[in-house]
Amino acid sequence: MACEHPQASMNSRSPLSSSVMEIRNELSTLALGGGVLALLSFSGVLDWLLASEAGLIIAGLLILGAVVVLLSQQVANQAELLAEALGEPYGTLVLTGSVIVIELALIGSTMITGEQNPTLARDSMFSVLMIALTGITGLCMAITSRQSRQKLESDAAMSEEDLSGPNMAGSMVFYNLISTMSVLVLIIPNFSTDSPEGEFSLPIEAVLSVVAVGVYVIFLINQMGPYRCFFMDAQERASLNSGNTPGGLNRKHRPWRAGGLLVASLGVVVLIAESMGQLIERGVNELQLPGALAGILVAMLILIPEALNAIQATRRGQLQRALNTLFGSVLATISLTVPAVLIIGQIIGSEVVLGLEPASMVLLALTLFLLRPHPKVLGSEGLMLLVVFLFWLMLDLV
Numbered sequence: 001m002a003c004e005h006p007q008a009s010m011n012s013r014s015p016l017s018s019s020v021m022e023i024r025n026e027l028s029t030l031a032l033g034g035g036v037l038a039l040l041s042f043s044g045v046l047d048w049l050l051a052s053e054a055g056l057i058i059a060g061l062l063i064l065g066a067v068v069v070l071l072s073q074q075v076a077n078q079a080e081l082l083a084e085a086l087g088e089p090y091g092t093l094v095l096t097g098s099v100i101v102i103e104l105a106l107i108g109s110t111m112i113t114g115e116q117n118p119t120l121a122r123d124s125m126f127s128v129l130m131i132a133l134t135g136i137t138g139l140c141m142a143i144t145s146r147q148s149r150q151k152l153e154s155d156a157a158m159s160e161e162d163l164s165g166p167n168m169a170g171s172m173v174f175y176n177l178i179s180t181m182s183v184l185v186l187i188i189p190n191f192s193t194d195s196p197e198g199e200f201s202l203p204i205e206a207v208l209s210v211v212a213v214g215v216y217v218i219f220l221i222n223q224m225g226p227y228r229c230f231f232m233d234a235q236e237r238a239s240l241n242s243g244n245t246p247g248g249l250n251r252k253h254r255p256w257r258a259g260g261l262l263v264a265s266l267g268v269v270v271l272i273a274e275s276m277g278q279l280i281e282r283g284v285n286e287l288q289l290p291g292a293l294a295g296i297l298v299a300m301l302i303l304i305p306e307a308l309n310a311i312q313a314t315r316r317g318q319l320q321r322a323l324n325t326l327f328g329s330v331l332a333t334i335s336l337t338v339p340a341v342l343i344i345g346q347i348i349g350s351e352v353v354l355g356l357e358p359a360s361m362v363l364l365a366l367t368l369f370l371l372r373p374h375p376k377v378l379g380s381e382g383l384m385l386l387v388v389f390l391f392w393l394m395l396d397l398v
Helices: 006-011 015-022 024-042 045-050 054-086 090-113 120-154 168-186 202-224 234-241 255-286 292-315 319-348 358-370 380-397
Strands: none
Touching (some): 024 255, 045 054, 045 255, 054 090, 054 255, 054 292, 090 292, 090 319, 120 292, 120 358, 168 202, 202 319, 292 319, 292 380, 358 380
16 A cells, blocks of 8 residues: 655645644644633632642742743734734733733722722822833834944944934824823822822813823824824835735734734733732732732733833834834723723722822833933933933832
């Protein structure tokens, strides 16, 4: 009996089996996450961990953290595939929406089922803002500056004018919106005279919610419409002007497949992150650590997909895509999380304190000052942002 040729066997596979084989690694990661989620939901492991001592809680957090990082890497990879297929800014908007889903799920579930904490939303938003705008943005700028120095050293014909930089038009749009909404949401409540300190009265909360959502909707319309070129780097603008398709790299994944994997992976991340939020809060209380550490860890958990995606884009020389990811996430956090938590607060009868403490207000003002757009990335702004991130972290933890 003649042996079947391997190539013939490969060609005889059905399209479905071929598609499954192409994404077997992604499906394996998704299966791992689904198995962990099922274990947490139906076996009583989560309740056992919550009742355990600090050592077991930390071990559980480390294991779950590794699974979340693995799934978040998959989310970032699929978002990158969509970005290449759809072009900017559509690709990064997918990832921004993903992160907002995680954040709203964590904050909303904690407000509804956890102990009443009037500063929960404020602390979570400010942590996301500081991690994204100082820690991750500072790291991306430092990487870009290092790449520019290497180019200058290797190419004698290059000058300072050839250094990497963001799209100034898009950077100014992001900067104006983020700085305005940050001040209105996190600083002005401390100076409101018609309500308790750090809060707004119901009429002002309603106006703030409408303004926040309205500003974000207008921003999205402009970003996806007439001002789309503001959020592209020079190479992408040249490709768009020449009539080339936005997706420039050949990838085996189709956009619909990447979107499906992203949504599925994100859903598992959201559900596991809710369990991790409970474990983080229990572990912090058990070890008698600063209460702010729980908010910081949850914010870091929320931003893992964004951080991985932004760093990957920066290492490829796509600084504008990284900034679109980070600044878009911050703007969405301020504009969408605030109305959501204010509505939840009214429904469950919980007060929501938005105003920051004095030291945090100063750090926010310093961060916004350092973030003002520059045509070229020189490295100093990235270094100073990392210094502010370290100082904020130490102030919250000590």
